[in-house]
Amino acid sequence: MDDRTANILRAAQSVGASWALLSAPDTVAYAARHVAGIETGPSPFDGGPTLALVGPDGQIHITCNELEAGLSSDANRAYSYVSLGFSDLRPITARYGDALRAMLDATKPTGGVAIEARCCPAVVVEALMPFGAVAPFDVALDRTRSIKTAPEIEALRQCARITADGQNAVADAVRAGDAELTAWRDIRLAMEIAAGTRLPVAGDFVTGRARTALIGGPPTDRLMARGDPVISDLAPRVNGYWGDSCRTGCIGHVSEDLRKMHALTHDAYQMVRDTLRPGISAHDFDAPLRAMILDAGYSNSIHMGHGIGTSVHEWPRLVPGEQAMLRPGMVLMVEPGAYHPDVGGVRLEQMFLITEDGHEVLSPFEIPQEMPVI
Amino acid sequence: MDDRTANILRAAQSVGASWALLSAPDTVAYAARHVAGIETGPSPFDGGPTLALVGPDGQIHITCNELEAGLSSDANRAYSYVSLGFSDLRPITARYGDALRAMLDATKPTGGVAIEARCCPAVVVEALMPFGAVAPFDVALDRTRSIKTAPEIEALRQCARITADGQNAVADAVRAGDAELTAWRDIRLAMEIAAGTRLPVAGDFVTGRARTALIGGPPTDRLMARGDPVISDLAPRVNGYWGDSCRTGCIGHVSEDLRKMHALTHDAYQMVRDTLRPGISAHDFDAPLRAMILDAGYSNSIHMGHGIGTSVHEWPRLVPGEQAMLRPGMVLMVEPGAYHPDVGGVRLEQMFLITEDGHEVLSPFEIPQEMPVI
Numbered sequence: 176m177d178d179r180t181a182n183i184l185r186a187a188q189s190v191g192a193s194w195a196l197l198s199a200p201d202t203v204a205y206a207a208r209h210v211a212g213i214e215t216g217p218s219p220f221d222g223g224p225t226l227a228l229v230g231p232d233g234q235i236h237i238t239c240n241e242l243e244a245g246l247s248s249d250a251n252r253a254y255s256y257v258s259l260g261f262s263d264l265r266p267i268t269a270r271y272g273d274a275l276r277a278m279l280d281a282t283k284p285t286g287g288v289a290i291e292a293r294c295c296p297a298v299v300v301e302a303l304m305p306f307g308a309v310a311p312f313d314v315a316l317d318r319t320r321s322i323k324t325a326p327e328i329e330a331l332r333q334c335a336r337i338t339a340d341g342q343n344a345v346a347d348a349v350r351a352g353d354a355e356l357t358a359w360r361d362i363r364l365a366m367e368i369a370a371g372t373r374l375p376v377a378g379d380f381v382t383g384r385a386r387t388a389l390i391g392g393p394p395t396d397r398l399m400a401r402g403d404p405v406i407s408d409l410a411p412r413v414n415g416y417w418g419d420s421c422r423t424g425c426i427g428h429v430s431e432d433l434r435k436m437h438a439l440t441h442d443a444y445q446m447v448r449d450t451l452r453p454g455i456s457a458h459d460f461d462a463p464l465r466a467m468i469l470d471a472g473y474s475n476s477i478h479m480g481h482g483i484g485t486s487v488h489e490w491p492r493l494v495p496g497e498q499a500m501l502r503p504g505m506v507l508m509v510e511p512g513a514y515h516p517d518v519g520g521v522r523l524e525q526m527f528l529i530t531e532d533g534h535e536v537l538s539p540f541e542i543p544q545e546m547p548v549i
Numbered sequence: 550m551d552d553r554t555a556n557i558l559r560a561a562q563s564v565g566a567s568w569a570l571l572s573a574p575d576t577v578a579y580a581a582r583h584v585a586g587i588e589t590g591p592s593p594f595d596g597g598p599t600l601a602l603v604g605p606d607g608q609i610h611i612t613c614n615e616l617e618a619g620l621s622s623d624a625n626r627a628y629s630y631v632s633l634g635f636s637d638l639r640p641i642t643a644r645y646g647d648a649l650r651a652m653l654d655a656t657k658p659t660g661g662v663a664i665e666a667r668c669c670p671a672v673v674v675e676a677l678m679p680f681g682a683v684a685p686f687d688v689a690l691d692r693t694r695s696i697k698t699a700p701e702i703e704a705l706r707q708c709a710r711i712t713a714d715g716q717n718a719v720a721d722a723v724r725a726g727d728a729e730l731t732a733w734r735d736i737r738l739a740m741e742i743a744a745g746t747r748l749p750v751a752g753d754f755v756t757g758r759a760r761t762a763l764i765g766g767p768p769t770d771r772l773m774a775r776g777d778p779v780i781s782d783l784a785p786r787v788n789g790y791w792g793d794s795c796r797t798g799c800i801g802h803v804s805e806d807l808r809k810m811h812a813l814t815h816d817a818y819q820m821v822r823d824t825l826r827p828g829i830s831a832h833d834f835d836a837p838l839r840a841m842i843l844d845a846g847y848s849n850s851i852h853m854g855h856g857i858g859t860s861v862h863e864w865p866r867l868v869p870g871e872q873a874m875l876r877p878g879m880v881l882m883v884e885p886g887a888y889h890p891d892v893g894g895v896r897l898e899q900m901f902l903i904t905e906d907g908h909e910v911l912s913p914f915e916i917p918q919e920m921p922v923i
Contacts, residue, residue, distance in 0.1 A: 199591060200590050201591075201593075213587075213588075213589065213590035214587075214588050214589075214749060214750075214751075215587065215588075215750070215751040215784075215786070215861065216574050216587035216749065217573060217574065217668070219575075219862035219863070220862070221667065222667055223666075223667050224668070259852075261852065261868035261869060261870065261871070264868070264870050266687060266688050268666045268667050268685070268688075290671070292597075292642045292670070292672050293596055293597050293641070293642050293670070293672075294670060296666070296667070296670060297666070297669050297670065297671045297673070297674040297683075298667075298685075299671070300671040309671075311642070311672075313640065313642050314640050314642075356738060356741045356742055356747070357738060357742070360734050360735070360737070360738045360741075361734070363734070364730060364731060364734045367730045367734075368730055368770055371770040372730075373733075373767045373768060375588060375589050375590065376588075377589040393747045394747060395745055395746055396742055396745040396746075410589075412589070477633065478633075487589065487593060488593035488594070489593070492635065494635035494638070495635060496635065496638050497635070497638060
């Protein structure tokens, strides 16, 4: 049985269930390496969310529309329904219901089914009722996913490499007088060419004092100018896993205020390299970094980092009050940043694997000590 | 009361309910002009889907994460919960549940609530139970949305304009020797610059005989070559509404086989202009177009068109067997195409408003009679 499958079943057992039913794009990708398109929202050809049912024997069964039937790398059987085709013109919810019931009739998931409260549809819970109890396991699932398997770490390394291709394209892509969206176009292309396909890309691309001081946001038609700080926070999804990253540079010229802000953020980055290890809590890791930034007169109102995997933000979050312990096998984004309305913002972010005695940097790009001129 | 609100309540009443609860990104956008990002999948900062509750008095209430609290143009009140913030570290499903219950306690939706079977979570139905019955109304909602209100038609006109900016960028963007993704980058940018923001973009960008013969697909790292047919099917979402469109050209040189295929598809387009009017069924509209393509020895295994609005594909679909009548106020994409494995594919698509006595073309770009050289 695959390690991820064992993780899912262990999480199900923690709520008294023998089976697990996943119903979100990221958890279905986690369970079955079933990676569907997400860039245009839920498919209009879906009668309900794609489902992955994991049995106590480790077998994985999928309910999905006909277009996705061949997507699962790890599923043992897909129960699909007519969607883009038109051989069945009944309401799509009826077609989905038939595929779901076919899956349940074939598998007979008795002994309790763990579901995701955040997304499991009422019609799915209703269809499960004849087989026994259902129990939500969102929290247990989040926690079990935080320890990555060896193949997951390889997948995240690949994401980190393609993310680095994006970061390394920033200097050529950014030109004073162009719109942020024009630079974003070229940065995104560098990652898409490296992957050979369109990629969902999360993150931020903000330029200038006012926008960078607000931490993040999508690129707009704002025209970039000499002296502008540029926060490029790039997070592509590649084969179902996410990369993430951030660097900050200045166009043509670095002001003294921004030079100081970058130097302080680089000091925080050095503290990350000195302190990131297993056995420290998220709270205790975050606290001195946050204090360093606030003591210097800057703000940092967001998390200092987060897990990453088939979701771009996973448990644990590196925030005040979070008592989760960092453990070997976690892959964490760490992103110290400093922000000030009169200066702008700087953020530096890499991907880290927590090892038995410290960490390994998975992001193959440099974090420069001096604020780079781009 | 807004026409869309009245439409939603009428659909709810058709299943015996006084209230309606929407839970998909496109239906929440329809109800409340609440347009959330969709490009990176469901937000990791959501404890459940954003909800729009429409009351019999026409008031609209939203449950959403704190980042979306200001998004709704038309909602009367948003009930939000801590998401990206970290002042509340309880499980996000608990925070979502609190916001949902606050909305229900304030509104007391008695008299029946219509829900969407395809996406309404079990936890939401459970929270509704104390107030009375729930009933699915997916089919009724799909049908009521098909007749667009005057503001919706204006929104779709804007989408059609921005889509045309994309189509008009194709000729400059496509260069033999470049990857499809490189052309896509420039076409996408033309639409994003016109909108001033990142846009979700659905559709197809396929080049060469083999790929165009398969109707569609996303752009890849395939290098384009002289003589290649190019199908550019562009569908951006702008302010919550979708555009769609398709043209087909050839790089540098048009073969005789492709010239004939385009001429036949243009004949089909002319038949669309001659026959698209209210009072004809989707089946009867589709049939002669489909026959014309098949009789010429080509295939067309997809729909001849579809509704469009806050979803890129809406009811009715223009397919064999669909008895829905075309009615004034519908906005339809019509997309005759011809495909052959030995030749490639050609598709031509514009956006049409069904009027009282015929139709109006909403797409402000030309459909050339001769296959264009690009």
